[in-house]
Amino acid sequence: MRILLTGIPSYLQRTVASVSGAEVRHRPYFDEIRTKSELIEQVRKIANTGNYLIGEGAAYCLKAHDVTYVPFWHLARSCKSEDVYERLNQEFDICVFASANLLRPGYSADLEAEVFGKLKMPVVVMGIGIQRKEGLKEKLPSGTLKFLDVLKHKESFFLTRGYFTAEFLREQGMKFVRPTGCPSLYFSPAGMERSLAALANPELAHAQKIAFGGYLGSVADTIVDAHALLKPTSVASYVVQDELVAYNLSLPVDDDAPAYDKASGRITGATSYKHSEKWQRDHELMVFFDTNQWRNWIAAREFCFGRRFHGCIIGMQAGVPALMIAVDDRMREMLEFVGFPYIEAATWNREVDKKAYLANFLSKIDTQAVIDRYSACETNFRSALSHVGL
Known part of the structure; x- marks a missing residue:
């Protein structure tokens, strides 16, 4: 299984030097962090350092396969390039999108809708969740609704952070939805x-x-x-x-x-x-x-x-x-x-x-x-991956 992993990255994203087509080149070192500007720049790259655990957990659970992390910014910047997407669609069998609180009124997933509309392969959205329950159904931005519509009309799988998100996605017509928790739980x-x-x-x-x-x-x-x-x-x-x-x-x-x-x-x-x-x-x-x-x-x-x-x-x-x-x-x-x-x-x-x-x-x-409940959740997560073929 050739997996295109994208979305929230692990800390190893800090070594990405360049991306061309489906090829990702890594530096053998991390950027220096010593000054005020360097410190703030590194925080901005991920927005929240806790996100590194999400990306790490998503990557780790796929380690038995041939996995390439392709930064989402490269996919978004390449949306007008038919050559790039032709290469991506040839090189990979499935896309795993590491996500977090994507379902929230203050964020419109327009880029995600465009990217996944161009990927001609099954998509697994891992770790998707909500930011706030109140008013979610009425206030979800049009870009996020389009993102959901794109995935509804292709082979897609949603592994959610919890029950409320799963219920919401089923109401939106998603076919395969399973609550599994954040992938960081199983690292x-x-x-x-x-x-x-x-x-x-x-x-x-x-x-x-x-x-x-x-x-x-x-x-x-x-x-x-x-x-x-x-x-x-x-x-x-x-x-x-x-x-x-x-x-x-x-x-x-x-x-x-x-x-x-x-x-x-x-x-x-x-x-x-x-x-x-x-x-x-x-x-x-x-x-x-x-x-x-x-x-x-x-x-x-x-x-x-x-x-x-x-x-x-x-x-x-x-x-x-x-x-x-x-x-x-x-x-x-x-x-x-x-x-x-x-x-x-x-x-x-x-x-x-x-x-x-x-x-x-x-x-x-x-x-x-508590341990028994955690063990059951881990078994459920592995079962969901197996069902998807991962």
Whole structure:
């Protein structure tokens, strides 16, 4: 099976030097990241570093086949070239499109509609999900409706992040739809199970080496969380995903000033963001562009806790216990599908004694039931791939 993999990439996309027709040339090195401008440029390339886990999971599950990652930007730029698409249609048997929250009112999938209209092969849309349930059916942009119409009229398969997305796509007339969860869930099953087995431990509420994630620059929630759980002498470790481009976490230094230490993954330049004055703990801001480096760093943490799905999933891949605070519909859909324990943000935010609440919550987790549910989801994912021929 010759697979054209596109859409959300793994971190290896950073080595793509050029693409011509169906040929992708990779450099044997990564770009340098040291200055403010280099740091921001790397974040912009993926928009959210958590996306690297989606692309990595999608690629990894296809490793038994002949897989070529073709950047989606190349497919989009080549839409007017009949020669390029003739070559692509000759070279590949099937296209796998790694996706995320594509179904949302604020995004019109016009380019996706054009690209998949020109690919004359079956298409597997992997990991597709919603951003927000409210008003989705009425507010979905015309480009996204066209994208769905294109796929409805060709051989296509949808592996969704959860049940609501699956129901929505069936209502739109899609023939093969199966909820499977995000592909990042199945990159390291052994690590995920170790993480789940270690979660029902109330002592984690007293952990001091915690990997935090959230939305610095927008809300102060994660700062409040760190103060509630960490001793005054502890250092809060916060992992940045897209705050540099989406949530006004800025670096008030010159563009060519040193701002990032690649070896440690730490932002070293001065930072400025809303609510930063509220910190009452020493803290470090980390950002990773290599998922292996991210996993190696997070493996040394005792606990992952936060409001970012993939910021916790990567900890689970490394076997570290992780608990998420559900802040929106996309997180709820993914968490409810796979059956991971989680706390609603509204509930957690109003708790006065957060440490006691967390310890009590952890003590009540049914470890075996959670592991069994995860195992069943993994089996379902492998079964869906097998059905498609992957």
